[in-house]
Amino acid sequence: MEKKKQSENNLGLVKTQYFTFAHPPQELKLESGDKLGPITLAYETYGKLDKDKANAILVLHALSGDAHAAGFHEGDKDPGWWDVMIGPGKAFDTEKYFVICSNIIGGCKGSTGPSSLNPKTQEPYALGFPIITIADMVKAQCNLIDHLGIKKLLCVVGGSVGGMQALEWVVLYPERISCVIPIATALKHSPQQIAFDEVGRQAIMADPDWRQGNYYGQAQPEKGLSVARMIGHITYMSEQSMEEKFSRRQKDKNYSFKFGTDFEVEGYLRYRSDNFVKRFDANSYLYITKAMDYFDVSGDKLLPKDKKLAIRFLVIAFKSDWLYPAYQSQEIVRQLKIRNMDATYCEIKSSYGHDAFLLEVEEQTHLIKHFLNKTFYGYNIARNNEI
Amino acid sequence: MEKKKQSENNLGLVKTQYFTFAHPPQELKLESGDKLGPITLAYETYGKLDKDKANAILVLHALSGDAHAAGFHEGDKDPGWWDVMIGPGKAFDTEKYFVICSNIIGGCKGSTGPSSLNPKTQEPYALGFPIITIADMVKAQCNLIDHLGIKKLLCVVGGSVGGMQALEWVVLYPERISCVIPIATALKHSPQQIAFDEVGRQAIMADPDWRQGNYYGQAQPEKGLSVARMIGHITYMSEQSMEEKFSRRQKDKNYSFKFGTDFEVEGYLRYRSDNFVKRFDANSYLYITKAMDYFDVSGDKLLPKDKKLAIRFLVIAFKSDWLYPAYQSQEIVRQLKIRNMDATYCEIKSSYGHDAFLLEVEEQTHLIKHFLNKTFYGYNIARNNEI
Numbered sequence: 001m002e003k004k005k006q007s008e009n010n011l012g013l014v015k016t017q018y019f020t021f022a023h024p025p026q027e028l029k030l031e032s033g034d035k036l037g038p039i040t041l042a043y044e045t046y047g048k049l050d051k052d053k054a055n056a057i058l059v060l061h062a063l064s065g066d067a068h069a070a071g072f073h074e075g076d077k078d079p080g081w082w083d084v085m086i087g088p089g090k091a092f093d094t095e096k097y098f099v100i101c102s103n104i105i106g107g108c109k110g111s112t113g114p115s116s117l118n119p120k121t122q123e124p125y126a127l128g129f130p131i132i133t134i135a136d137m138v139k140a141q142c143n144l145i146d147h148l149g150i151k152k153l154l155c156v157v158g159g160s161v162g163g164m165q166a167l168e169w170v171v172l173y174p175e176r177i178s179c180v181i182p183i184a185t186a187l188k189h190s191p192q193q194i195a196f197d198e199v200g201r202q203a204i205m206a207d208p209d210w211r212q213g214n215y216y217g218q219a220q221p222e223k224g225l226s227v228a229r230m231i232g233h234i235t236y237m238s239e240q241s242m243e244e245k246f247s248r249r250q251k252d253k254n255y256s257f258k259f260g261t262d263f264e265v266e267g268y269l270r271y272r273s274d275n276f277v278k279r280f281d282a283n284s285y286l287y288i289t290k291a292m293d294y295f296d297v298s299g300d301k302l303l304p305k306d307k308k309l310a311i312r313f314l315v316i317a318f319k320s321d322w323l324y325p326a327y328q329s330q331e332i333v334r335q336l337k338i339r340n341m342d343a344t345y346c347e348i349k350s351s352y353g354h355d356a357f358l359l360e361v362e363e364q365t366h367l368i369k370h371f372l373n374k375t376f377y378g379y380n381i382a383r384n385n386e387i
Numbered sequence: 388m389e390k391k392k393q394s395e396n397n398l399g400l401v402k403t404q405y406f407t408f409a410h411p412p413q414e415l416k417l418e419s420g421d422k423l424g425p426i427t428l429a430y431e432t433y434g435k436l437d438k439d440k441a442n443a444i445l446v447l448h449a450l451s452g453d454a455h456a457a458g459f460h461e462g463d464k465d466p467g468w469w470d471v472m473i474g475p476g477k478a479f480d481t482e483k484y485f486v487i488c489s490n491i492i493g494g495c496k497g498s499t500g501p502s503s504l505n506p507k508t509q510e511p512y513a514l515g516f517p518i519i520t521i522a523d524m525v526k527a528q529c530n531l532i533d534h535l536g537i538k539k540l541l542c543v544v545g546g547s548v549g550g551m552q553a554l555e556w557v558v559l560y561p562e563r564i565s566c567v568i569p570i571a572t573a574l575k576h577s578p579q580q581i582a583f584d585e586v587g588r589q590a591i592m593a594d595p596d597w598r599q600g601n602y603y604g605q606a607q608p609e610k611g612l613s614v615a616r617m618i619g620h621i622t623y624m625s626e627q628s629m630e631e632k633f634s635r636r637q638k639d640k641n642y643s644f645k646f647g648t649d650f651e652v653e654g655y656l657r658y659r660s661d662n663f664v665k666r667f668d669a670n671s672y673l674y675i676t677k678a679m680d681y682f683d684v685s686g687d688k689l690l691p692k693d694k695k696l697a698i699r700f701l702v703i704a705f706k707s708d709w710l711y712p713a714y715q716s717q718e719i720v721r722q723l724k725i726r727n728m729d730a731t732y733c734e735i736k737s738s739y740g741h742d743a744f745l746l747e748v749e750e751q752t753h754l755i756k757h758f759l760n761k762t763f764y765g766y767n768i769a770r771n772n773e774i
Contacts, residue, residue, distance in 0.1 A: 032644040131644040191629040191652040192621065198653045199617045201646060206610035208595055223593035230586045231618060234579065239712070242578040248683065255681055257419040257518040259588065259673055263680070265578040266585045286646055293650070294642055296635065322709075325626070 010079070011087050011094060014071030016042050016110060021143045024119075028139060034130035038119065041144050042067040042103040042110030046086055047094030049150070055376065056150045057092055058141070059101040060158030060165040062357075063232070063288055064280055066109035069101035070094075084361045091365040097154065097372070102144055104137045104165070106288050108281035111140075115216060115281045127213035132287060134161075134295045138168040145176070152176050154376055157368075159183035159357035160324065161288065164295050167332070170311065171297050174304065179312040179375040181368060184321050184357045186328035187335065188296040193323065196235055197289040200228030204282045213283050225282040226273040233272055238320035238353030298331070303339045313343040314371045316364065318356035344371070397466070398474050398481060401458030403429050403497060408530045411506075415526060421517035425506065428531050429454040429490040429497030433473055434481030436537070442763065443537045444479055445528070446488040447545030447552040449744075450619070450675055451667055453496035456488035457481075471748045478752040484541065484759070489531055491524045491552070493675050495668035498527075502603060502668045514600035519674060521548075521682045525555040532563070539563050541763055544755075546570035546744035547711065548675065551682050554719070557698065558684050561691065566699040566762040568755060571708050571744045573715035574722065575683035580710065583622055584676040587615030591669045600670050612669040613660040620659055625707035625740030685718070690726045700730040701758045703751065705743035731758070 020040045022028040027037030044067045049056060059069050059082065070086035072079050080101075086092040092099050103111040106129070114129035121128070145153065156166045156177050163185025170180055189197070207224030209215055237245075246265040261267045303309065313336050317329035326347050336343035348363045350356040357364070407427045409415040414424030431454045436443060446456050446469065457473035459466050467488075472478040479486050490498040493516070501516040508515070532540065543553045543564050550572025557567055576584070594611030596602055624632075633652040648654045690696065700723050704716035713734050723730035735750045737743040744751070 032642075034644075127646075131642075131646075188635065190626060191633040191635065191650065192624075192626045194635070194650050195617075195621045195629065195652050195656060198650075198656060199614060199621065202610075202617060202657075203590055203593075203614045205646070206590075206614055207593065223589075227586060227590045227593055227614065230582075230589060234582045234586065237579075239577060239579045242582065246578040248575065248578065248581070255419075255518075257421075259514075259518075259592070259677065263578065263581050263585075265582050269582060269585060270589075290646065 009087050009089055010083070011046050011071030013074055014044055014046065014068070014080070015073070016044050016067050018042055018110060019144050019147050021147065028136070028143075030130055030136045031133040032131050036105070036112070036130055036132070036136075039105060039112045039140055039143075040110070040116075041105070041112075041140055043144055044068055044070075044080070044101050046070055046099040047097055049098040049148070053150050054152065054154060055096065056098045056100060056145075056148070056153050057155040057157065057372075058145065058153050058169075059086065059092065059099060060141075060156065060162035061101065061103070062158070062160035062162050063292075064276065065162070066107070067101050067103040070099070081358070085364065085368075091361075091368040092157075092372070093369070096376070100144075100148065102141045104288070105140045106132045106137065106284060106291060108284040113281070114213065114283035114287055124216040126216060126283060129283070129287065131290060133291050134164045134168045135172060137291065138165055138172055141165070142173060142176075152178060155179045155181060155372060157181035157183070158185070160185055160354065161292055164292065167297050167302065168295070171302060174307070174309050174311060177311055179314070179371065181314045181316065181371070182329070182332060183316040183364075184318055184324045184329070184354055185332075186324050187298040187302065187332055189293050190328075194293045196231060196323075197293050200231050201286050201289060203227035203231070204285060210282060215282070220277060221282045222277045225277045225280065225285060228285055229273040229276045230269045233269055235323040236354045238322065238351055240320055240351045241353055241355070244351065299335070302332075302335050303341070309341065311341065312371070312375050313341060314367060315343060315345045316357070316367065317345075317347045318350045318352065318354070318360065319347055320351050321354045321356060323354040396474050396476055397470070398433050398458030400461055401431055401433065401455070401467070402460070403431050403454050405429055405497060406531050406534050408534065415523070415530075417517055417523045418520040419518050423492070423499070423517055423519070423523075426492060426499045426527055426530075427497070427503075428492070428499075428527055430531055431455055431457075431467070431488050433457055433486045434484055436485040436535070440537050441539065441541060442483065443485045443487060443532075443535070443540050444542040444544065444759075445532065445540050445556075446473065446479065446486060447528075447543065447549035448488065448490070449545070449547035449549050450679075451663065452549070453494070454488050454490040457486070468745070472751065472755075478748075478755040479544075479759070480756070483763070487531075487535065489528045491675070492527045493519045493524065493671060493678060495671040500668070501600065501670035501674055511603040513603060513670060516670070516674065518677060520678050521551045521555045522559060524678065525552055525559055528552070529560060529563075539565060542566045542568060542759060544568035544570070545572070547572055547741065548679055551679065554684050554689060555682070558689060561694070561696050561698060564698055566701070566758065568701045568703065568758070569716070569719060570703040570751075571705055571711045571716070571741055572719075573711050574685040574689065574719055576680050577715075581680045583618060583710075584680050587618050588673050588676060590614035590618070591672060597669060602669070607664060608669045609664040612664045612667065612672060615672055616660040616663040617656045620656055622710040623741045625709065625738055627707060627738045628740055628742070631738065686722070689719075689722050690728070696728065698728065699758070699762050700728060701754060702730060702732045703744070703754065704732075704734045705737045705739065705741070705747065706734060707738050708741045708743060710741040
């Protein structure tokens with residue numbers, strides 16, 4: 001029974017799709033002043049777009065995520081990165097909503113980025129790829145939404161960098177969104193967040209295999225990227241979750257008295273980062289973290305002063321998240337309340353740290369289901385026992 | 388007047404001294420089972436040892452510190468690393484006390500470490516240097532204290548790794564100490580602390596200039612060591628102190644749209660780490676961080692079960708220190724209280740993070756002066772207005 005229930009909740013096989021636009025001379029004009037085109041965006045969709053095209057939810061991913069948010073790719077053992085949240089009956093209920101997950105430009109997961117071929121040179125862009133911003137990512141995504149014929153998104157949602165994109169959607173296209181769910185994110189990076197990103201970038205650029213970004217067709221700067229990812233992993237977990245997961249447990253009973261792996265936490269960091277370098281491009285790590293550091297929609301930059309907007313907000317933070325601490329989510333809410341926006345703030349008690357947005361399924365499901373229902377149906381159907 | 392007062396408070400010119408012992412076949416037996424000798428320890432002393440040799444205070448330094456804790460070296464513009472705390476009338480009053488600062492084995496500041504010549508090969512030890520522990524460092528220091536003819540130390544004090552050494556003195560030589568001041572330290576590293584150390588080590592070992600440790604006489608693994616130090620710097624500051632010092636201030640008004648230095652915090656990290664690699668040996672970074680990770684005097688390991696000890700403790704923590712959070716100092720106090728030890732706990736409200744032990748002079752001076760007076764004179768002379 002349990003198994004059947006689980007398979008009913010799954011989307012089954014899904015496929016990544018690709019949309020190419022901004023063909024020269026209609027390149028996308030970037031915030032830097034540079035132009036980029038053609039641009040391909042990888043994306044996936046789950047559920048069906050209704051007749052009014054009013055049930056579309058745009059899901060935006062974090063630094064190392066991709067368009068494959070839910071369901072299974074042919075032959076894969078593991079589903080997409082947010083499968084726990086997207087599917088029939090789940091938080092983003094694909095029986096009600098049409099869910100789109102769009103990859104970002106600058107990445108390395110099927111969308112145009114530094115590892116893509118520069119049409120002008122027929123070589124990978126490498127550092128010839130222009131510096132992109134969160135706004136550039138969102139402008140590209142808007143082309144995809146136009147392409148899908150959607151005038152207004154029911155919801156834009158994302159955690160971490162995905163949350164930054166969601167906030168940037170508010171800045172750029174406020175009239176095209178009904179509600180927004182920024183999760184474990186910020187209006188801008190603090191100097192500590194910039195510092196962690198910068199050390200990651202320095203680790204990559206310190207690797208001689210990086211070769212000023214021109215390593216394609218040769219060895220990746222694996223060691224540098226691995227160090228960057230290890231730093232990331234420490235910041236994604238909380239002190240408590242590390243204590244619970246590893247404590248000071250050792251690989252062997254006695255210390256090695258060598259510079260090997262003595263503690264389980266060391267083995268974990270190495271294992272996870274070794275896996276990461278196989279599936280991620282070091283230059284994309286540089287471009288995306290730079291976009292994160294440049295992002296700043298603080299103060300009155302988030303909302304237009306003179307327009308009354310009817311966007312609803314559900315802002316979610318996690319108590320043990322020290323990379324994107326709760327005060328940063330509270331600051332989002334503060335800015336929304338100053339403008340009399342309809343904003344709900346939820347701080348979930350979780351020990352998982354920043355990773356909580358991928359792991360705290362039950363609490364998030366509860367919050368998001370109700371919030372979407374209220375936005376979509378105009379009232380809280382939970383009261384009618386329909387959920 | 389102000390200037391005169393300041394010069395009166397200074398120790399003036401000081402010199403580092405060296406003590407060599409453990410000559411073969413009397414090598415120091417290490418915790419790993421290996422032997423090390425001869426061993427040289429760099430140290431400095433300030434003030435005068437009294438007739439009873441009862442006024443000696445041993446100061447122990449942090450990861451990148453050295454024996455030069457106070458006063459000026461000939462030609463130097465800056466005094467020793469804890470000059471604000473050591474000198475006439477200061478917290479460690481050199482008009483009353485004889486202050487010794489001992490360097491650690493494994494380091495690169497004049498004491499025997501991986502960059503020292505291995506007498507057997509007449510080459511630098513490099514990774515041929517045995518893995519050392521905090522206990523090994525303390526055993527070496529005890530040889531220095533014997534050499535100085537001191538039977539009982541009035542006080543052992545240190546912050547961070549220096550605090551670990553102070554605690555290890557309690558474990559190894561409890562009958563030779565009157566009081567201990569562990570500052571911003573822990574009974575053992577948490578997995579998060581181990582993880583930060585491990586990433587630093589991985590950054591160094593990822594640098595091809597590291598050459599399995601055999602880089603002496605050639606280029607240092609500067610880039611790897613620089614990344615390790617940047618990670619360190621982030622953890623030494625608090626989020627708040629970074630915000631106060633840098634916020635999101637930029638080097639130039641506009642973003643560079645390059646992978647250069649946009650934010651002041653990035654420039655700071657690079658500047659500080661560039662300086663660090665000129666004065667620190669990468670292998671020493673590996674050895675000392677490993678010793679820190681191995682350190683564990685938690686539970687009943689700190690104090691003997693059956694002996695009643697008359698050691699007084701002043702345990703100091705800082706509210707914004709997230710590298711050695713206050714709960715770790717509270718755990719030290721808890722262990723002391725379980726054994727009915729005379730222990731005082733002070734949590735100083737500071738925004739400086741872990742660096743606070745170097746910066747919060749006034750509060751620490753107040754606490755330490757009274758604590759030492761009470762220990763040394765047997766009563767609190769502050770009440771008699773003698774301070």
